[in-house]
Amino acid sequence: MAPNVLTPSAKNTAPARRTKLRFSRWHLFLAPLSLLFLTPLVQMVLTSLTSNSEINRFPPRFIPSALHISGYVRLFSDAPVGRWMLNSAIVSGIAIGSHLVLCSLGGYAYARLSFRGRTVGFVVLLSTIMIPTQMLMIPTYFMFAKIGLIDTLAAAFVPFLTSAFGIFLMRQFFLSLPKELEEAGRIDGLSTFGVFFRIVLPLAKPALATLAVFTLLNSWNDLLWPLVAINDPKLYTIQLGLLNFQGAHHVDWQELMACNVVATAPLQFVQTMSFSGLKG
Amino acid sequence: MKRGILISEHERTSTPNKRRPSTAGAAETAAAVPRGTWTRRRRRLVSNLTGWSFAGPATLIIVALTLFPAGWAFLISREHWNGFTPPQSIGWTNYQTMVHDPDLRSAVDHTVLFTVLYVPVVLVLGIFVATALNRNIRFIAFYRTAIFVPLVVSAAATGILANYVFDPQFGLANNALRALHLPQQGFLTDRHEVMWVIALIYLWGDLAFSVIVYLAALQDIPQDIIEAAKLDGANRWQQFRHVILPAVAPVTVFVGVWETVSVLQIFELVLTTTRGGPLGSSQTVVYFIYNQAFDLSRYGYGSAIAYALFAATLLMTLGLFAYSKLTKSEAF
Numbered sequence: 056m057a058p059n060v061l062t063p064s065a066k067n068t069a070p071a072r073r074t075k076l077r078f079s080r081w082h083l084f085l086a087p088l089s090l091l092f093l094t095p096l097v098q099m100v101l102t103s104l105t106s107n108s109e110i111n112r113f114p115p116r117f118i119p120s121a122l123h124i125s126g127y128v129r130l131f132s133d134a135p136v137g138r139w140m141l142n143s144a145i146v147s148g149i150a151i152g153s154h155l156v157l158c159s160l161g162g163y164a165y166a167r168l169s170f171r172g173r174t175v176g177f178v179v180l181l182s183t184i185m186i187p188t189q190m191l192m193i194p195t196y197f198m199f200a201k202i203g204l205i206d207t208l209a210a211a212f213v214p215f216l217t218s219a220f221g222i223f224l225m226r227q228f229f230l231s232l233p234k235e236l237e238e239a240g241r242i243d244g245l246s247t248f249g250v251f252f253r254i255v256l257p258l259a260k261p262a263l264a265t266l267a268v269f270t271l272l273n274s275w276n277d278l279l280w281p282l283v284a285i286n287d288p289k290l291y292t293i294q295l296g297l298l299n300f301q302g303a304h305h306v307d308w309q310e311l312m313a314c315n316v317v318a319t320a321p322l323q324f325v326q327t328m329s330f331s332g333l334k335g
Numbered sequence: 336m337k338r339g340i341l342i343s344e345h346e347r348t349s350t351p352n353k354r355r356p357s358t359a360g361a362a363e364t365a366a367a368v369p370r371g372t373w374t375r376r377r378r379r380l381v382s383n384l385t386g387w388s389f390a391g392p393a394t395l396i397i398v399a400l401t402l403f404p405a406g407w408a409f410l411i412s413r414e415h416w417n418g419f420t421p422p423q424s425i426g427w428t429n430y431q432t433m434v435h436d437p438d439l440r441s442a443v444d445h446t447v448l449f450t451v452l453y454v455p456v457v458l459v460l461g462i463f464v465a466t467a468l469n470r471n472i473r474f475i476a477f478y479r480t481a482i483f484v485p486l487v488v489s490a491a492a493t494g495i496l497a498n499y500v501f502d503p504q505f506g507l508a509n510n511a512l513r514a515l516h517l518p519q520q521g522f523l524t525d526r527h528e529v530m531w532v533i534a535l536i537y538l539w540g541d542l543a544f545s546v547i548v549y550l551a552a553l554q555d556i557p558q559d560i561i562e563a564a565k566l567d568g569a570n571r572w573q574q575f576r577h578v579i580l581p582a583v584a585p586v587t588v589f590v591g592v593w594e595t596v597s598v599l600q601i602f603e604l605v606l607t608t609t610r611g612g613p614l615g616s617s618q619t620v621v622y623f624i625y626n627q628a629f630d631l632s633r634y635g636y637g638s639a640i641a642y643a644l645f646a647a648t649l650l651m652t653l654g655l656f657a658y659s660k661l662t663k664s665e666a667f
Contacts, residue, residue, distance in 0.1 A: 079472040079473075085474075086474075086478075088478075088481075089481035092484065092485060092539065093481045094507070095497075095539070096484060098507055099499075102499065115505045115507075115510055157393040160389045160390070160393065161390045165390060168382070168390075169382060169386065170382055170384075170390075171383050171386075173386060173390070179394070179398065179402070180394060183397055185649065185652075186401050186405050186645070187600055187644070187645055187648065189625070190405060190638075190641040190642065190645050191400070191401060191404045191408065192624075192625070193408060193628050193637055193641070194405075195400070196629075198404060213400070216396050216400075217392075217396050217397060219397055222393055222397075247385050251389075272487060275489070276487075276489035278603050278607075279602070295491075297495065298491050298606075301495050301498075308499060311495055314495075315495050315496065318489065318491070322487040322488075325487075326483070326486075326487045327480075
C-alpha cells in the first residue's frame with residue numbers, strides 16, 4: 056500500500072518539473088530502440104500500399120514513390136478475408152463472454168464462498184496451470200473428433216471458454232474488495248447471488264476489463280487450435296487464413312502485407328484504447 | 336502480492352474454523368434438538384450447492400480440457416498408434432526410442448541453446464529498458480507505445496513480417512547491411528544463422544512482456560529507500576545493484592521462470608517462419624512433436640515426447656524456485 060500512496064505524489068510533481076526538463080541521456084538509448092521496434096510495423100503498412108512492381112525493383116526503397124490500395128482490393132477479391140475476420144470475431148466474442156461469466160463466478164466462489172471441496176477444487180485448478188498446451192494437443196484433437204467438433208468453429212473457441220488463469224485473476228481481485236460491503240448487502244436481505252450481481256460485479260469492472268483484454272489477445276492470436284482442428288477454408292480464423300495465404304501467395308507481398316495489416320489492426324486499436332484508458 | 340497468492344488473510348481466518356465448531360456442537364445436541372440439526376444440515380447443503388453452482392461450471396470445463404486429456408496423453412504415450420488402426424500397447428518403447436533419435440536430439444539441442452541464450456538476454460534487457468522507461472522525459476509516451484506495440488502482433492503476422500524483413504534479396508535487413516557496406520547475410524535461409532534470427536524476432540515480440548512486469552515492479556519501490564541510499568553516498572550503479580535489484584528479485588524469478596517455460600515451448604514462430612528448415616536446423620522440440628503427430632501420424636511417439644518435455648519443464652521450474660529460495664536466504 057505504501058508505494059501506492061507515494062506514486063501519486065511523485066506524479067503530481069511531474070508537470071512542475073516538465074517546464075525545466077533537461078535533455079536526458081536516456082533519449083540516446085530509447086530513440087533508436089523505439090525506431091527499431093516500430094520499423095517492421097511501419098514497413099508492413101507501407102508495403103501494403105506499395106505496388107508489387109515497385110517492391111520488386113532493385114535497389115528497394117523504404118518509402119514508396121506512390122501509394123496504391125490495390126493490394127487491399129485484390130485481397131478481398133482473392134480470399135474470404137471478411138469471413139475469416141468474422142470467424143475470429145465470433146471466436147473471440149464467445150471466448151470473452153464466457154470468460155467474463157465463468158471466471159467471475161468461479162473466482163468469487165474460491166474467494167468468498169464456503170463449500171465442501173473448495174480447497175481441493177482450487178488446488179486442482181492451480182495444478183492445471185502447469186500443464187503445457189502441447190501435451191494436450193494430441194488427446195484434445197481426438198476428443199474433439201469424437202464429439203464432432205473437428206471442422207467447426209467450436210474447436211477454435213472451446214479451449215478458450217474459461218481458464219485457470221482467469222479464475223485466479225478474478226479471485227485475487229475479489230479478495231482485495233472490502234468484505235463489509237458484501238456483509239451490508241446480506242444484512243439488507245440480499246441472497247448470495249444478489250450480493251454477487253448487485254454489489255460485487257459492479258465493483259469488478261476494472262478486473263473484468265483486464266480479463267477481457269487478455270482473453271481477446273489470446274483467442275484472437277491463437278494459431279494452434281485452429282491449425283489442428285480446422286481444414287475448411289470457410290471456417291478459418293484470420294490467423295489460420297494468414298498462414299495458408301502466405302503459402303499460396305508468397306510472391307504477392309503487397310497483398311500479403313495488406314492481409315497482415317487487416318489481421319493486426321483490431322488488436323492495435325484495442326491496445327491503444329486500453330493504454331489510454333490506463334493512463335486516465 | 337507475492338505471498339498473498341496462495342494464502343490470503345481472509346482465507347487464513349475464514350470459513351473452516353467458523354463452520355467446524357457449529358457442526359461439532361450440532362453432533363452433540365443432535366438428539367436433543369433434531370429440528371436445529373435439520374436446519375443446519377439444510378443450510379450447509381444450500382451453501383454447498385451455492386458454492387458449486389458458482390465454481391462448478393468453470394472448474395468442470397478446465398478439468399475436462401486439461402486434466403482429462405493430460406491423463407489420456409499418458410496412455411497414448413505408451414501405445415503405437417496412427418489414429419486409424421486400433422492402438423497397440425507397447426510399454427515404454429516410445430520413451431526408449433526417444434533417447435536414440437538423432438532428429439529429436441538436434442531439436443532438443445536447438446531448444447536448449449535457444450533457452451540458455453535467450454532468457455538471460457530478455458531478463459537483462461527487460462530490466463534495463465524498464466529502468467529507461469521509468470522516468471519523466473519528453474516523448475516517454477511515444478517510447479513506451481513503440482516498445483509495447485509488438486506485443487499484440489500474432490505469431491502468424493510476425494512470421495510473414497519476418498520473412499519479408501529478412502528476405503535475403505530485397506529484405507530491409509540486408510538492405511541496411513548494404514547501406515553500411517557490410518556483407519549480405521542469408522538469415523532465415525542460412526543453417527547457422529536461422530536460430531539467431533528467430534531469437535531476434537521472438538525478442539521483438541516478447542520483450543514488452545518482461546518490460547511491463549519490471550516497470551510495474553520498479554514503480555512499486557518506495558522512493559524513500561532510494562533516497563536513503565543516495566544520502567548514504569551510493570552512486571547510480573550502487574543504487575541499482577544494492578537497492579533496486581534486490582527489490583525486484585521476486586519479479587526476476589517470476590519473469591525468468593515464465594520466459595524459460597514459454598521459450599522451451601517455442602512453436603508458432605518456427606511454424607510461420609521456417610517450418611523447421613533449412614534442413615531441420617530450426618527444428619524445436621514442440622515443432623518436432625507437432626510434426627510427428629500431425630504430419631507423420633505417430634501419435635504415441637509425439638505424446639511420449641510431450642510428456643518428457645513436461646517433466647523436464649517441471650523439474651527446471653522447481654529447480655529455479657529452489658535456487659531462488661537458496662540465494663534469497665543468503666541475501667537476507
